Amino acid sequence: MSRHGAAGSWVLWFAVAAQAAEFRPAAIEQCFVAPDTLAVVRWKVEGGPPPSPPRYVVRDYAEKAIASGEGRVAEAGAIETPLELPQGFHEIEFPATNQRFGVVALPAWQGPAEEFFAIDGALSWLVRDDATREGLVRVAKRSGIRMIRERLTWGAVQPKPDRNDWETPSRFDTLRRACATHGVEVLEMAHDAPAWMGRVEKYPQDLVAAARSWQAIAGHWRPAWGGVEVWNEPDIFFGGNLPADQYVPLAKAIAYGMFEKRVDVPLVGGAVAHCNREFLDAAAENGLLDCVDAFSFHTYGRAMEMEGLVARYREWLQAHAPSTSGHRGERMPLWITECGRPWKKGPPRPPADQDAESALDIVMKGVEARACGVARYFAFVYPFYEENENNFGMMDRRATPLRSFAAYAQMIRALHGGAYAGDWKTADRAIRRARWFTRPAGPGTPARDLVVVYTGRRDANASVRWDAPVERVEGIDGRRLPHGPGWIGAPDGLAYVWLATDWRQAVGSPESKVDSNTAAMRLYRLKADPVPRRAPSPIVLRYLYDPAVVEPKSEGYRIKAKPAGALALTIRVFNLSDEKRTVSFATNRAAEGALASADKNPTPTIPPKSSVDVTLEFDAARAIAREGRFKALISATTGSSPSTKLQLVLRFFGEAEWAPTLQRFKHWAALPIREMSRWTPNIAGKGTMQMDSTPEAAWRLKAMFGEGDRWVYPFFQLPDQVRLNQHAGLVIRARCQKPAEVRVFLWEGDSGVGYITPHPLIAADGQWHVAVIRFRDLVPSIANRPDANGRLDLELVRRVSVGMNTRQAENTLEVSDLAVVSE
Structure with a gap:
């Protein structure tokens, strides 16, 4: 082989090897350095020899290049990069390996860390x-x-x-x-x-x-x-x-x-x-x-x-x-x-x-x-x-x-050490929050006032108006930000504003600058030394549910029988102590349902470190027919501590048919779900959907999905005369042919803010079910736009969605009736 060919092969080998080489920090903590102090950050080289020379570029939080250089080869083929960085976050990039790493330049924490x-x-x-x-x-x-x-x-x-x-x-x-x-x-x-x-x-x-x-x-x-x-x-x-x-x-x-x-x-x-x-x-x-x-x-x-x-x-x-x-x-x-x-x-x-x-x-x-x-x-x-x-x-x-x-x-x-003292008053509408924290003077440290200014918007050229003396302004990562008379820089969406020590004298009336009666302050004042918990009881009660009789859900137990009848409740009584214990159960009255046990007052004795089962009976029929749900209240005492009341509270719910369910409410009005012009498609990705009516269902939804998310929630436009703030909820009669989570959304205008039922409404088993949706139970949908005020504004709701999340490639949801109800 000629010398020229050999040299070409060597160049090709080196290029491939250099491309395959990767850096990693020799020790993670080396990526944390003191600001404005020369530090040598060491990098291991894996997968091949290091590129020569190992050039690097350092950029700050805002991606501005602030330094560049060449690393030096150290022992065992490692690379050393001498860095002297200003306070804040930085990324060091090695173009030859196409890698970036983070480096933080902040002072090391001194003293005990704060619990928060x-x-x-x-x-x-x-x-x-x-x-x-x-x-x-x-x-x-x-x-x-x-x-x-x-x-x-x-x-x-x-x-x-x-x-x-x-x-x-x-x-x-x-x-x-x-x-x-x-x-x-x-x-x-x-x-x-x-x-x-x-x-x-x-x-x-x-x-x-x-x-x-x-x-x-x-x-x-x-x-x-x-x-x-x-x-x-x-x-x-x-x-x-x-x-x-x-x-x-x-x-x-x-x-x-x-x-x-x-x-x-x-x-x-x-x-x-x-x-x-x-x-x-x-x-x-x-x-x-x-x-x-x-x-x-x-x-x-x-x-x-x-x-x-x-x-x-x-x-x-x-x-x-x-x-x-x-x-x-x-x-x-x-x-x-x-x-x-x-x-x-x-x-x-x-x-x-x-x-x-x-x-x-x-x-x-x-x-x-x-x-x-x-x-x-x-x-x-x-x-x-x-x-x-x-x-x-x-x-x-x-x-x-x-x-x-x-x-x-x-x-x-x-x-650290700062106590919330109120909100800084500002006329700049770009500032969404301005939380004021005070830190009292300590050994060797003066009292400080800090305002955390939040705009929520990142803009490299952003500034906001500020009308109080400032000592310094720092960005979200700690780097210094510019400020001047009447303004501060705010490029990150958040800035730390340290007020000058004489700001109170300068503004004349500090009370005019700070609102100490905020919603956050009312919450902050609840922060106090907690009351110690009392000695726990060694007796623990647990309900042994029968899945053939009830379906457990996070909100309670759904009684499967329609109509509901008597419930036999088996309670396991655990004795965690080293002594035998006798437990006396009291007959109680459950909400809308009386306890009717064969043994009115069972008094089991439980051996040490053991358990015993007892059975109580509740008649659930009347409670389910009248309210759709009830709580079974089971209380007990122990002979060794009769003043300590043990309580087990079980929540049950069941179904009544459409007419009995509506009779629970003072007023109800059917929604015109058969009018297809009121419905607008809304389905994930490349899914397809079809809506129509049948003799059994006023509204039927057929959905077909591809890969990825499988959800479908078409929008229903409410009639002009229907105002949900005048009602307590909805009642729906629906069935779903295949497994799914059937839910309802309420949408605040066209804002994208949605509130959703926290649990699936019905069993997706191909059978008709009736469910009550109370507006007070709905929760914000984290998959949609956040709600600025954190509450459901019913007066803004003009659209609702009825739909499902499913793992099935295709599914059908039918609704025969949907009504608004008032209590």
Whole structure:
């Protein structure tokens, strides 16, 4: 072969090798540097020799190039890049490998981290490499994050009653020890049950074993814990779509197990996906608020919805406060244990616009949570994580920071120690929120005033009017922003405005600048030291439902018989203590249905660490015929503690025919659904739909779907004379031929804001069913445009949708009658 040919082959080989080479950070924490200080960031080279020379470009949060250079080759073929970066977020790009990485230039956190700032890590499940895991723990510590929410596979840790495997292939023990070593607390959580305990859908059947199991887990991992959260999203499929009365017994069992072994750790209940009052009310009625120290919830809504959402949870807690010990429900701490904004699945890092959108929403929701008195805020989710069409990660595939994590670290730095004091009054309509936080003087630190200005709109050239003296303005990532007399820069949609120390003297009347009587302030004032929970009872009651008789749903139990008749309710009584206990059941009156038990007052004696079943009977016929639903109230006392009342509240609902259902209401009016001109198609993707009438159905919908989402919700235009704010709800008679979730939407004008029934309306079994839809039960649709005021404005509703989500390639939904009703 000629020399020329050999040289050509060598050039081709080098080009291919260089193209195949990839960089990765030698250590994740190297991507976090002190601002304005020379730091050397080291990169490993994988898959081939490094490109020569290894050129790089550094861009800031706004994608402006601020530096460039050539890395130097170090030991073992690694690349070193000397960087001296201003405060804020940066991306370093290596054109030769077509890779970008995040670098955050913020001061390292000093001193104890504040409880409010937390993150959902899920490192046990989402990160397999120990070095990456520990690096992320160290980064959390450096960033001022107090607690990481983790996942535990309960069945793997305790595969048999007499066997504990603390490490497992997921290396649970290694991770928790790393967290303890670096001083980052773990919020422990599991939402599976070991098979050997038996299961009630997803929950453990044997609550005695469950309590004993968590005693063993606590005995091993308590040093790493900052709290234990009971389950994840029990109000949806993670809880088997069961009612809350099946969830609460598990919380009670864990609470007693911890109490018995004197494990002093905050117990957190709820972790709900939705603010569904039916599920929440049932949880409170069954005693959840008396057996936990805090209540947690999740939200993936928009920042401007946070205030209304927190208010709804507070309203629920206030409603049930009188029934809790010491009215503790009134001051129950609220934790948000999942709160995120995804970007589109696919690349190792998101495009800058998607990254910035994610950062803006996550951070402003944190600001809003702080202002509304939420006790702890967990951004979701720390590592790279793809789910369906989304990626929720705040780190990229190589575990370097995205804008969202950099912005969260800056939020921690800005808000730490700050107390919400009101809203800054501004005449600039571009400012949607201006939350004012004050921080008192401390050892070596002066008092500070910070206003978080939120426009919600990203524009590189944006500024807003500002009429108070300013010390400095920082962007969402901490970089300095320009400001001048009467204005401040606001390119990111959010800016931190530190007021000059003499601003009060300069404006003359501070009261004229601040509104301290805001809705958020009323929520913030509920933030106080919680009332300690009382000693839990060792007796736990659980309903053993018969799936042949009732269909469990998150809102209660649907009685299958039509018409409903007598119900035999089997109650399992668990005794978690080491002593035998006698339990006395009281005959009660259920709402619209009397208890008629063969044994009016059963008094079973339960051996230690065991359970006994008792059966009670309810006559459901009259209650279902008159109201369509009722609550069975089962109360009991124990001989050892007769003053402690045990209560099990079960919610049942059933069906009556069309005419008896309408008779429950003072007034009703049929809607003209047979008029096809009132209907407008609305179907996912490339699906097709057909609407017509039949002798049985005033309206029939046939839908056919391709790949992707399968939903169909055509719009029905209401008659001009029908005003939904004059009515209480709808009654529908419908049937669906194949499995589906049949729901109804209400639309606020043409705004795109939709409210939806929180649960499927009917059983999709090919049979006719009658359902009542009360407007007060509808919830915002998170798949549609967010509602600025967070409430359903019935006076704006001129269209409704009747439709379904289904997995079937084709399905048919029929409606014979649809009416508005008034109570």
